[in-house]
Amino acid sequence: MMIKKCTIFAFLLLLISFSFAQLGEKKNAFTHADTLRGSLNENRDWWDVLRYDITVKPDFNAKTIEGKVVVSFKEIKSGHSKIQIDLQKPLIIDSITVEIFNFKGELGIIPVKQVSVPFSQDTSLNVAYFNFPKLKNKLASFIVYYHGKPREAKFPPWDGGWIWKKDKNGNPWMSVACQGLGASAWYPCKDHQSDEPDNGASLSILVPDSLVAVANGRLEATNKENGWATYKWVVKNPINNYLIIPTIGKYVNFTDTMMGEKGQLDESFWVLDYNLDKAKEQFKQAKLMLRAFEYWFGPYPFYEDSYKLVESPHLGMEHQSATAYGNQFKNGYLGRDLSGTGWGLKWDYIIVHESGHEWFANNITSKDIADMWVHEGITDYSETLFTEYYYGKEAGNDYNYGQRRGIRNDETIIGKYGVNKEGSGDMYAKGANMMHTIRHSIHNDSLFREILRGLGKTFYHQTVTTGQIESFISEHAGFNYGKVFDQYLRDIRIPVLELRIDSVQHSITYKWSNCVDGFNLPLRMDKNNQSLTLFPETKEKTTVLTPDQMQLVDLKLIDRLYYIKIKQQ
Numbered sequence: 001m002m003i004k005k006c007t008i009f010a011f012l013l014l015l016i017s018f019s020f021a022q023l024g025e026k027k028n029a030f031t032h033a034d035t036l037r038g039s040l041n042e043n044r045d046w047w048d049v050l051r052y053d054i055t056v057k058p059d060f061n062a063k064t065i066e067g068k069v070v071v072s073f074k075e076i077k078s079g080h081s082k083i084q085i086d087l088q089k090p091l092i093i094d095s096i097t098v099e100i101f102n103f104k105g106e107l108g109i110i111p112v113k114q115v116s117v118p119f120s121q122d123t124s125l126n127v128a129y130f131n132f133p134k135l136k137n138k139l140a141s142f143i144v145y146y147h148g149k150p151r152e153a154k155f156p157p158w159d160g161g162w163i164w165k166k167d168k169n170g171n172p173w174m175s176v177a178c179q180g181l182g183a184s185a186w187y188p189c190k191d192h193q194s195d196e197p198d199n200g201a202s203l204s205i206l207v208p209d210s211l212v213a214v215a216n217g218r219l220e221a222t223n224k225e226n227g228w229a230t231y232k233w234v235v236k237n238p239i240n241n242y243l244i245i246p247t248i249g250k251y252v253n254f255t256d257t258m259m260g261e262k263g264q265l266d267e268s269f270w271v272l273d274y275n276l277d278k279a280k281e282q283f284k285q286a287k288l289m290l291r292a293f294e295y296w297f298g299p300y301p302f303y304e305d306s307y308k309l310v311e312s313p314h315l316g317m318e319h320q321s322a323t324a325y326g327n328q329f330k331n332g333y334l335g336r337d338l339s340g341t342g343w344g345l346k347w348d349y350i351i352v353h354e355s356g357h358e359w360f361a362n363n364i365t366s367k368d369i370a371d372m373w374v375h376e377g378i379t380d381y382s383e384t385l386f387t388e389y390y391y392g393k394e395a396g397n398d399y400n401y402g403q404r405r406g407i408r409n410d411e412t413i414i415g416k417y418g419v420n421k422e423g424s425g426d427m428y429a430k431g432a433n434m435m436h437t438i439r440h441s442i443h444n445d446s447l448f449r450e451i452l453r454g455l456g457k458t459f460y461h462q463t464v465t466t467g468q469i470e471s472f473i474s475e476h477a478g479f480n481y482g483k484v485f486d487q488y489l490r491d492i493r494i495p496v497l498e499l500r501i502d503s504v505q506h507s508i509t510y511k512w513s514n515c516v517d518g519f520n521l522p523l524r525m526d527k528n529n530q531s532l533t534l535f536p537e538t539k540e541k542t543t544v545l546t547p548d549q550m551q552l553v554d555l556k557l558i559d560r561l562y563y564i565k566i567k568q569q
């Protein structure tokens with residue numbers, strides 16, 4: 001997801017978010033529904049989702065959907081049978097059928113019977129329960145039929161739901177955006193980020209045959225009958241629930257390929273018929289993005305599913321192997337530069353940011369949305385890395401520094417665990433500034449790049465905690481950045497470097513203040529092939545330097561590369 005940006009529209013958003021904030025205040029006293037949604041309770045943690053096979057038929061005029069989901073799973077804790085399914089009001093479950101498999105040696109697992117089971121649905125809590133009959137072996141599946149009028153998104157993608165729009169020629173243009181709100185806003189699932197379908201998913205969409213339906217992964221089959229068309233899309237790789245998304249409209253398609261780190265990468269672009277020429281020009285940037293990010297982060301994580309851009313009825317979203325694009329074929333963020341430096345107008349914000357999520361959010365996903373900085377902080381930093389890759393280091397530094405104007409320090413970046421509550425919007429710009437600060441503190445760009453690529457390899461297609469990411473970075477940097485992460489992720493104060501420079505004694509006296517106990521960010525600076533490292537702590541210390549080293553104490557440079565405040569006495 002991209003950051004919200006101020007316009008009249010955003011003023012309305014502000015108004016809405018103000019009321020949301022008031023709601024939030026009330027909401028900070030979390031509800032039982034939040035806990036059922038946000039935590040892995042005993043009706044969720046004994047079974048592991050292996051695959052979702054979703055079929056959906058939207059009715060554009062009635063704004064309703066009817067659907068079916070086959071959930072294949074593996075028992076990971078025995079002795080349980082009760083299953084919690086998440087589905088948000090006002091959607092209604094019609095029936096639940098379980099499929100019992102038998103393991104027949106080399107015949108593998110064969111379904112022996114389908115049994116319809118009783119279930120209870122509590123729409124006030126957005127959940128339903130049923131008991132799964134005794135499992136003969138670890139693998140099983142159940143089928144949920146459901147229907148209803150899904151929540152409609154008012155300002156997608158920021159507030160989620162189903163989107164019922166028309167394109168400029170009056171044709172239906174539909175899709176969904178549901179990050180945060182959750183996939184259970186439109187299909188039954190285990191709506192917790194920690195459990196992705198390990199064996200991927202399929203999405204079959206039934207639409208009038210005058211329209212085209214696009215989704216994640218590759219198109220496996222199209223079937224046209226009686227004025228209806230069914231488009232079946234298949235994703236081979238694990239995927240976040242909230243990223244499995246149908247997009248329906250008057251689409252045309254063009255393709256390309258790129259020889260990447262893992263061989264040929266298929267690129268496919270789906271746009272509204274009247275935007276084809278504009279798209280063919282603007283989407284040339286996709287290859288530039290793929291090159292830069294394969295350099296910094298390693299191979300695109302979903303070669304099997306291809307890379308796609310899908311023009312969408314909202315600004316954009318990181319839908320895996322079907323990145324939603326709504327930036328109107330402009331550079332910048334709808335033609336504006338979030339950094340205020342001009343560099344942000346050199347490239348298309350949505351192509352770069354939302355595609356950057358393929359590596360951080362889609363390849364590596366946080367188990368709890370409270371750790372969403374792993375998605376947004378590192379992806380927001382990919383904008384700096386893209387700028388640097390094509391326009392040089394100083395351009396990257398400019399861009400990153402310019403983003404500081406968007407930091408609010410309103411609340412901590414880490415949200416509330418177990419209740420589906422993300423932290424501050426600062427996870428974007430402040431997250432990116434934290435990454436840049438740590439990078440310069442490590443002061444070894446080939447090691448830093450190795451760390452970024454190492455994250456992608458070590459946590460390939462996994463869900464993680466922030467702790468795992470923080471430890472990985474510290475371990476591979478060879479310095480414990482634990483206190484630094486605490487400062488930027490769990491505190492809202494900007495650390496202050498207090499220092500006195502004595503140019504006669506060639507000494508500097510310095511310490512950290514306005515920070516967490518034990519804050520110990522090392523400051524490294526270099527000039528003319530000389531470098532100096534200072535290890536300030538919260539306890540004041542004095543260091544005597546050589547005259548050459550004194551030259552290296554460049555407060556402007558420190559301010560530019562480290563997200564701190566400087567107080568010189």
Ligand SMILES: [Zn+2]
Pocket residue numbers: 001002003353354357375376379
């Ligand atoms: Zn994002």
